[in-house]
Amino acid sequence: MPNIVEGNLVAVGKRFAIVAARWNDIFSDKLVSGACDALVRHGVDDDDITIFRCPGCFELPQVAARAAESGKYDAIICLGVLIRGGTPHFDYIASQATRGIGTVAQDYPIPVSYGVLTCDNLEQAIERSGSKAGNKGVEAALAALEMANLFEQMETSE
Ligand SMILES: Nc1c(NC[C@H](O)[C@H](O)[C@H](O)CO)[nH]c(=O)[nH]c1=O
Numbered sequence: 736m737p738n739i740v741e742g743n744l745v746a747v748g749k750r751f752a753i754v755a756a757r758w759n760d761i762f763s764d765k766l767v768s769g770a771c772d773a774l775v776r777h778g779v780d781d782d783d784i785t786i787f788r789c790p791g792c793f794e795l796p797q798v799a800a801r802a803a804e805s806g807k808y809d810a811i812i813c814l815g816v817l818i819r820g821g822t823p824h825f826d827y828i829a830s831q832a833t834r835g836i837g838t839v840a841q842d843y844p845i846p847v848s849y850g851v852l853t854c855d856n857l858e859q860a861i862e863r864s865g866s867k868a869g870n871k872g873v874e875a876a877l878a879a880l881e882m883a884n885l886f887e888q889m890e891t892s893e
């Protein structure tokens with residue numbers, strides 16, 4: 736039987752940074768509350784969750800990098816809501832925010848999870864921020880928690 740190294744979903748003393756864009760805050764606030772609720776329900780202490788709010792998704796990577804650089808967190812959760820408008824602006828922000836978050840994940844030795852909604856319309860945002868399609872903030876928080884534990888397992892198994 737091969738050795739399987741994986742992270743569980745029990746948080747003991749793990750510290751999380753939530754980096755969340757304010758744009759479309761009727762939805763992004765729901766992603767934040769979903770993420771916080773998921774972490775607390777899995778044993779994370781309220782005091783071990785720090786929420787950074789930035790203007791929009793374009794700024795997410797900059798803040799995530801600063802949080803990673805600080806060394807204060809075991810994982811970073813990036814949240815935002817992009818809703819397509821009438822120009823290509825959406826595409827540029829979505830691609831840059833995604834690229835930037837991925838770069839932070841690669842440049843720093845801590846997990847960075849992705850909870851950015853990229854929606855064509857309001858209904859898609861409604862569905863993905865706590866209704867029929869779930870809450871992407873919850874998903875991103877649980878991914879960050881699992882990855883933080885996986886990284887810890889990898890360190891001890893090396
Ligand atoms: N249209 C959306 C934006 N636009 C703002 C940019 O993210 C950025 O804050 C601005 O260009 C200043 O640098 N941001 C979102 O998060 N969601 C949108 O739908």
Ligand SMILES: CC(=O)[C@@H](O)COP(=O)(O)O
Nearest residue numbers: 818819820821822824825
């Ligand atoms: C995602 C956006 O940047 C978008 O909301 C901007 O709308 P528009 O393309 O109509 O300027």
